[in-house]
Amino acid sequence: MAYFYVLLLTFLFSFGGIMIKSSGMMFSSFMISFLRFAIGVALLLIIDLVKYKRIRISFASGLILLGGAAKAVNYLLENYGVMKGFSYGNVIVWPVQAIAALIAGALLFHEKMHLKNVIGAILCVTGISIVSLNGADLSGLAGGQAALLPVFIGAGIGAATFTICQKMLIDRIHTVESNLSMFLIGGAICLFPAVGSADPVRGPVSMQALIAVFTLGAITGIGFLLQAEALKKIPVFVVTMIQSSSVILTLLWAVLIYHEPVTRFIVAGTCLFLCGMLLINLKIGRSHA
8 A cells, every 4th residue: 555655646746847837827936835835734634633633733853843844945946946947847856856865764774875776876867967958058057947957956855855854753753743743834934935025926816726736735735644654664765766757757747738848858868867766776675675
């Protein structure tokens, strides 16, 4: 069942880019970040009240504070990057998250860093760079999609930090309580840039935008609750590795829905990163055999 949760999340997360683009018809990127948390918190409150008959919130743990802040950074940067670039720009977030989880596994959980892990990570970084540059000359790094590379790398690190905090909190706090607490913190952080921006609501009321932002909020609330349940049975790096395969679906949705260009550089970079993920996964699989 844990692997089913991860596969379901992989499918849901692949719609993130196009949902952000659709939400952007009505909301600024900062407001989208806040609404993702607000809707996610509302759904978790309903789950807590219906299933457990009470609301449980805890801010006593430093991991709660770190996880909430990290997820806020993830959403603020990812939403900004997707709004400024292509809807598939956030494909960079997934391999960065996987690589960060690999490093965290070695440092925090004392997992050995094998040669295949290192080679796989190098292939992932190379693939990320090719996807981001998309054939542009290196002198053009100051503008265009390539300029968003640091934004998505920061978003990936934030996403990985949140997932690691989820994993470390599993044996300490109930998953609904930990996620609800972290999302309250993340929402509070995102509220300030949302209300402080010049145009938090940038367009007329759009049913498509409202559905899109609610979907993003549902993934935040329910999706990451499923991720927390999966982390009880699956190592954190394996979870992030499986989720990285959403890159393929994300590129597919970008072409089918927004007719965005997917060049040979995008395809080649994606293939390299998937090869890197395969190498890392094979080694992790053996270490847990």
